Amino acid sequence: MKRSLTALIAGSLLAVSFAVFAGPGAIEGVQKQPVNFSAIAMFMIFVIATLGITKWAAGKTKTTADFYTAGGGITGFQNGLAIAGDYMSAATLLGLTSMVYFKGYDGFIYAVCFYIGWPIILFLIAERLRNLGKFTFADIASYRLDQNRIRTFAAIGSLTVVCFYLIVQMVGAGQLIQLLFGLEYNYAVVVVGALMMIYVTFGGMTATTWVQIIKACLLLGGGITLMLLTLSQFGWSLDNLFAKAVESHKAAEKIMVPGSLMADPISAFSLTLGLVFGTAGLPHIMMRFFTVPNAKEARKSVFYATGFIGLFFLVTIILGAGAITIVGTNPAFFEGGQLGGKVIGGGNMPVMHLAKAVGGDIFLGFLSAVAFATILAVVSGLALAGASAISHDLYARVIKKGTASSQDELKVTRFASVGLGITAILLGIAFKDQNVLFLVALAFGVASSVNFPVLILSMYWKGLTTRGALWGGIAGLVSSVGLVILSPTVWVKILGNKAAIFPYDHPAIVSMTLAFFVTWLLSVTDKSVRADKEKEAFEEQYIRAQTGLGAAGAHDH
Amino acid sequence: MSKESIQAKIRSNPKFAELVGKRTRFAIILSLVVLVPYYTFMFLVSTQPQIFAAKIAEGSVITIGWPIAALFVIGGWLLTGIYVSRANGEFDRITEEVLKEARK
Numbered sequence A: 001m002k003r004s005l006t007a008l009i010a011g012s013l014l015a016v017s018f019a020v021f022a023g024p025g026a027i028e029g030v031q032k033q034p035v036n037f038s039a040i041a042m043f044m045i046f047v048i049a050t051l052g053i054t055k056w057a058a059g060k061t062k063t064t065a066d067f068y069t070a071g072g073g074i075t076g077f078q079n080g081l082a083i084a085g086d087y088m089s090a091a092t093l094l095g096l097t098s099m100v101y102f103k104g105y106d107g108f109i110y111a112v113c114f115y116i117g118w119p120i121i122l123f124l125i126a127e128r129l130r131n132l133g134k135f136t137f138a139d140i141a142s143y144r145l146d147q148n149r150i151r152t153f154a155a156i157g158s159l160t161v162v163c164f165y166l167i168v169q170m171v172g173a174g175q176l177i178q179l180l181f182g183l184e185y186n187y188a189v190v191v192v193g194a195l196m197m198i199y200v201t202f203g204g205m206t207a208t209t210w211v212q213i214i215k216a217c218l219l220l221g222g223g224i225t226l227m228l229l230t231l232s233q234f235g236w237s238l239d240n241l242f243a244k245a246v247e248s249h250k251a252a253e254k255i256m257v258p259g260s261l262m263a264d265p266i267s268a269f270s271l272t273l274g275l276v277f278g279t280a281g282l283p284h285i286m287m288r289f290f291t292v293p294n295a296k297e298a299r300k301s302v303f304y305a306t307g308f309i310g311l312f313f314l315v316t317i318i319l320g321a322g323a324i325t326i327v328g329t330n331p332a333f334f335e336g337g338q339l340g341g342k343v344i345g346g347g348n349m350p351v352m353h354l355a356k357a358v359g360g361d362i363f364l365g366f367l368s369a370v371a372f373a374t375i376l377a378v379v380s381g382l383a384l385a386g387a388s389a390i391s392h393d394l395y396a397r398v399i400k401k402g403t404a405s406s407q408d409e410l411k412v413t414r415f416a417s418v419g420l421g422i423t424a425i426l427l428g429i430a431f432k433d434q435n436v437l438f439l440v441a442l443a444f445g446v447a448s449s450v451n452f453p454v455l456i457l458s459m460y461w462k463g464l465t466t467r468g469a470l471w472g473g474i475a476g477l478v479s480s481v482g483l484v485i486l487s488p489t490v491w492v493k494i495l496g497n498k499a500a501i502f503p504y505d506h507p508a509i510v511s512m513t514l515a516f517f518v519t520w521l522l523s524v525t526d527k528s529v530r531a532d533k534e535k536e537a538f539e540e541q542y543i544r545a546q547t548g549l550g551a552a553g554a555h556d557h
Numbered sequence B: 001m002s003k004e005s006i007q008a009k010i011r012s013n014p015k016f017a018e019l020v021g022k023r024t025r026f027a028i029i030l031s032l033v034v035l036v037p038y039y040t041f042m043f044l045v046s047t048q049p050q051i052f053a054a055k056i057a058e059g060s061v062i063t064i065g066w067p068i069a070a071l072f073v074i075g076g077w078l079l080t081g082i083y084v085s086r087a088n089g090e091f092d093r094i095t096e097e098v099l100k101e102a103r104k
Helices: A002-022 A039-060 A064-072 A075-088 A091-105 A105-115 A116-133 A136-143 A145-179 A187-231 A238-248 A252-256 A265-279 A283-290 A297-324 A350-399 A406-430 A437-458 A468-487 A488-494 A510-524 A529-537 A538-547 B003-012 B014-047 B067-104
Strands: none
Touching: A002 A510, A002 B014, A002 B067, A039 A187, A039 A350, A064 A187, A064 A283, A064 A350, A064 A406, A075 A187, A075 A283, A075 A297, A075 A350, A091 A105, A091 A145, A091 A350, A105 A265, A105 A283, A105 A297, A105 B014, A105 B067, A116 A136, A116 A252, A116 A265, A116 A283, A116 A297, A116 A437, A116 A538, A116 B067, A136 A145, A136 A283, A136 A350, A136 A437, A136 A529, A145 A187, A145 A283, A145 A350, A145 A406, A145 A468, A145 B003, A187 A297, A187 A350, A187 A406, A238 A297, A265 A437, A265 A510, A265 B014, A283 A350, A283 A437, A283 B003, A297 A350, A297 B067, A350 A406, A437 A468, A437 A510, A468 A488, A468 A529, A488 B067, A529 A538, A538 B003, A538 B014, A538 B067, B003 B067, B014 B067
16 A cells, blocks of 8 residues: 555656656746855854754754754744744745736735635634644644555655745746856855755754744845835835826736636636645644744744734735836836836846845845845745654654654754755755745645545544545645646646647646545545444544643653 | 543633633634525525626726635635734643643
């Protein structure tokens, strides 16, 4: 069973990578820019500071609990910042502002879709997650189900999401560094991979959390400063800012109303399902709930995280709208000085040009350094989530059946971190110049169709059995990966076929429904003795989920 | 005291049923308060985009769509605040009582 599963996943991964290599890179070529010394200097300060933190954290990282969850000693406020940091990637800053810059109001709708899952995570998941889990999300999925099969499958689900997300981040790092620092793509990928290995291997969750917290503060501080500088150019009036934007944009008043992004209701629905419920299935986010001492702090962390993420999104919307006028009417930011032509450095650059226009070279350098630090922090969180799936789930629980010593498990997790770092570097180089946006759809597709169903059903539905969870998960995995391959982005744009077999870029509407249906069907028809035992075990799990009785506490080894 | 008997005591305590009932209802109501307006909004955005074109004031270019979207962000956050304050206060107090009575 296990072997056929692995083969299945390897096969689908292979199919995806083939799909990518088969076609020409659809992304616009990124040109290397002149070397930017102030940006590099500021980034070096960040690196030195975070390496100092890693050294301090390494001294505190002695047990597996220290490594995976910082000993459970992070406060709700700190964790809220770290969760927000995990969610505010460089892609969010560059991508959302660029979307508002080009499409206006559609960018705001997109931001709302990315945001709205957070309150739901708090209401339905956060405290149960904290009460039931110890180190990984597989702890909860396999709480009363088959330790070998469900834990293996949950770990594979985590690793799949982590890998897709890692590729997106590594390719983003390489492109950004060419643009912002004027250095080679491969240098960037190696630097990110190497620093990530150092943070995670030596400093574990403590270092990763603090790197994330510092970066979140820098990103929020930088974004708000840029917003204030921008608003000052419009006499501190949003009305004036938007009036000028409408004058400057070629779509004029159309930027103020919903446009083409959400024009197809089914496509929009599928996108929102994936984003809202996929967020709840991201392993590096779920892992953060185990770093706080109890359910009280877990709830507080979502409150703070939601506040910071919301604030950041509102700031990026204003930045994008301000850039329409400030960047869009300045020929210096267009190739060949052609207004309305290609933006220098590509479509993701408006916010960076805005920083230069209102804050000069020093501020541009600062924001570039922050953008790069952002990638570094997100990549570290991902690597830690991947490493814990390998060492805690696969090695300690499945292979060693819980008999591995804390020291052995730590050794494995460090090797796993290094292995993931090297994998990330190789994948980053392999995917150079490829359009990796579809990998975001894949990551959220798998998170919402594989991780989320088993997580929510194991918490809420007594009738869930191993058979149902396993086949439901397989159905979710195969359909989400398969449908993304058949989607317009991959099937038409990357593989060069004429028409897409599946009409939507986001698979959740089909794959998530299918995963829930198969899980339900194969659970209710499961009449085995084990299934009865699993249903009986729900009682104990239910009381623990509701009251925290027996939940892993701080410094609980 | 064994784990099973603590659990049995929790289960038979009427306060536990009260806690679970109240919290579940509250969580579901708040989820609906977020999801129903959100999906209504998304449905209208894709089928009736023109209704978001009305201006917020005479002479302004800003359409009502912008404050509505901002309301989702700010309102969603305020709702998390409402949930956390009740859960960390009232619900955690009942949980404490239930656990204490079960350990007696």
